[in-house]
Amino acid sequence: MSGQDVAGAGGRAPSGRKVPRGLPGAIALTALLALYVWQIGGRGLAMLRSGEPVLIGIGVGVLVIPLLVIGLIAREYRLAATVQRMADTLAADGRLPVDDLPRSPGGRIDRAAADEAFEQRRVTVEETPDDWRAWYNLAFAYDAAGDRRRAREALRTAAGLFRA
Known part of the structure; x- marks a missing residue:
């Protein structure tokens, strides 16, 4: 098949x-x-x-x-x-995160823009630590910033909150 x-x-x-x-x-x-x-x-x-x-x-x-x-x-x-x-x-x-960060001609995400987006999402998680949506968004901010390990940890936290 x-x-x-x-x-x-x-x-x-x-x-x-x-x-x-x-x-x-x-x-x-x-x-x-x-x-x-x-x-x-x-x-x-x-x-x-x-x-x-x-x-x-x-x-x-x-x-x-x-x-x-x-x-x-x-x-x-x-x-x-x-x-x-x-x-x-x-x-x-209608709340799925959109990857709209500016990129270099080579396709790399602009580091300053990724850091700014990350900071906004980090603050949201601190304000609402039990919201799986905030952790989900933080995971993708970590990924954009190049920190795959923390992105995965944040996804695991989001998944645990989602299943609860």
Whole structure:
């Protein structure tokens, strides 16, 4: 089945929503990680069945890796689904953030404009720390400022507030 069959005509899902651009890559990466988990899990189980105390200990350690991988993948997919629901909610309300920051001819965001937008959103979060919308906007301000780690933390905070 081709991507066109899954998404329907024009890259749209049967519900009429456009398929997220990164979804095929995420699915492919998840499939590769599933293959990795299967291989490592098989090796760990073989070590457990060996009956040798040292191999059993190593096998237990080896089996922890696939469990961590599965947990991290599930966490990221849950975050992605929640962020999409937040974006849909904001879009329905007409409050989805717009990337209108000035850019250089090379496409880089003007640092001073990003810092100014960030400061406004930081103040909003300080005034309304329980508002997921404020945290969502702060996440994209962090991203525009080039701080991906804090952007992700802010998205996780927004997602937690959204789910609550």
